[in-house]
Amino acid sequence: MALTMKINETLKTPYYLIDERRLATNLEILAKIKRRTGAKILLAQKAFSSFYFYPQLANVLDGTASSGLYEARLAYEHFGKEIHVFSPAYKDDEFDELLTYADHFVFNSKSQLMRYKDKALAKGKTIGVRINPEISTQDAAHAMYDPCSPSSRFGIKIDDFDIDIIKHISGFHFHTLCQQNADALAITLQEVERKFGSHLHQLKWINFGGGHHLTRPDYDIELLVKTINEFKAKYGLTVYLEPGEAIVMNAGFLVASVLDTVQADYPVLILDASATCHMPDVIEMPYTPKVIGTLTKCGQLVRLASHTCLTGDNFGLYRYEKIPSIGDKIVFEDMALYTIVKNNTFNGMRLPAIYARKIDGSDVLVTSFDYQDFKQRLS
Numbered sequence: 001m002a003l004t005m006k007i008n009e010t011l012k013t014p015y016y017l018i019d020e021r022r023l024a025t026n027l028e029i030l031a032k033i034k035r036r037t038g039a040k041i042l043l044a045q046k047a048f049s050s051f052y053f054y055p056q057l058a059n060v061l062d063g064t065a066s067s068g069l070y071e072a073r074l075a076y077e078h079f080g081k082e083i084h085v086f087s088p089a090y091k092d093d094e095f096d097e098l099l100t101y102a103d104h105f106v107f108n109s110k111s112q113l114m115r116y117k118d119k120a121l122a123k124g125k126t127i128g129v130r131i132n133p134e135i136s137t138q139d140a141a142h143a144m145y146d147p148c149s150p151s152s153r154f155g156i157k158i159d160d161f162d163i164d165i166i167k168h169i170s171g172f173h174f175h176t177l178c179q180q181n182a183d184a185l186a187i188t189l190q191e192v193e194r195k196f197g198s199h200l201h202q203l204k205w206i207n208f209g210g211g212h213h214l215t216r217p218d219y220d221i222e223l224l225v226k227t228i229n230e231f232k233a234k235y236g237l238t239v240y241l242e243p244g245e246a247i248v249m250n251a252g253f254l255v256a257s258v259l260d261t262v263q264a265d266y267p268v269l270i271l272d273a274s275a276t277c278h279m280p281d282v283i284e285m286p287y288t289p290k291v292i293g294t295l296t297k298c299g300q301l302v303r304l305a306s307h308t309c310l311t312g313d314n315f316g317l318y319r320y321e322k323i324p325s326i327g328d329k330i331v332f333e334d335m336a337l338y339t340i341v342k343n344n345t346f347n348g349m350r351l352p353a354i355y356a357r358k359i360d361g362s363d364v365l366v367t368s369f370d371y372q373d374f375k376q377r378l379s
Helices: 020-037 053-059 070-077 092-099 112-121 140-145 162-167 182-200 221-235 371-375
Strands: 015-020 040-044 063-067 082-086 104-105 126-131 171-173 205-207 240-243 251-265 267-271 302-306 312-322 329-333 351-356 363-367
Touching: 015 020, 020 053, 020 221, 020 351, 053 070, 053 351, 063 070, 070 082, 070 092, 092 112, 104 112, 104 171, 104 312, 112 162, 126 205, 162 363, 171 182, 182 221, 182 329, 221 240
Parallel strands: 015 351, 040 063, 040 240, 063 082, 082 104, 104 126, 126 171, 171 205, 205 240, 267 302
Antiparallel strands: 015 251, 251 267, 251 329, 302 312, 351 363
16 A cells, blocks of 8 residues: 655755654554564664664664664663674774673674674673574575675574584574565574574574564564464574564655756656665665655656766656646655665765654654765765
8 A cells, every 4th residue: 555644845855754653553563573472673773773763662672783883882872772783793992892882792703703702701791693594585686685695794604613602602693584574584494493403402592683574564474473483482592583674664754856857768857855865775776766646557757866966866767647846745655764874975965854753743853964964074
């Protein structure tokens, strides 16, 4: 079903809008999963780190998953609860500070484990290793996001697994999914058991990673619940999930304005937003974001593009019953995830302000940006 969003005409575009009511809907789904399975759910901050919303998320979630020092510090300062951290390699000059924030450390290799385990254990930290079950469940469109690809640098493979590792850890972590359903998790777990099953009874916890689209309408929650409960009954482990996208799915928007219309291969609407700057995954994945009010077939075909100097800074081709005019608003859907955390000021583009739409429908400015935010990143 297509999303709708009431536009506040008084707000200056471009801006992100995070809808707290939609966040609450996602959190209700996650809370039910927790009640039915006893699993713990963490926010993967790499997808969404807007800490203004952390108190709402912390009411349901068990903590955060961080990729390094700054994310862990942000979680410590604004989220609290459990702080898990994984990095392919930690830095000596950051690790001591990291120990003051995080309480769960996951190491990517035996050498990293042996380098840092004593420091972590001396501070009472929980430690584990990331494993690579070498089972790819991605489609071709997500190949660059496949942690089990032959070129992946993530996790210890069974051929490299040393029995000495088990003596020092209490958990396994794996992350193999990207925007996937419970069937992909079930397939992955079969391979984890086949390769690493003999070690599971010696552990206390296991982290099934992220990439679970738990709040998507077609997500198979019944299969997820069955899979988690059967695994827990068999091995007696605490199970963690660390979704990012699922927590904020369909809860965010990017609102832009039409600045001009020009003619190329199609009519082109030039917007005051940028795919390259404000939603980089449109270019990186790539994908075409959904836009409120567009048609799936028929209608007039137009290209939505940015006003940067980059020729390829396009959002995609869209169909309209009537082509929008200069000054009209364009509302991009699902813009909470991997947008604010990735945006940039290429070409001197202003970063969009961030607004929260409260439960009562009012819009509150969270933060805005200006020239200094552009300048301070430069020399």
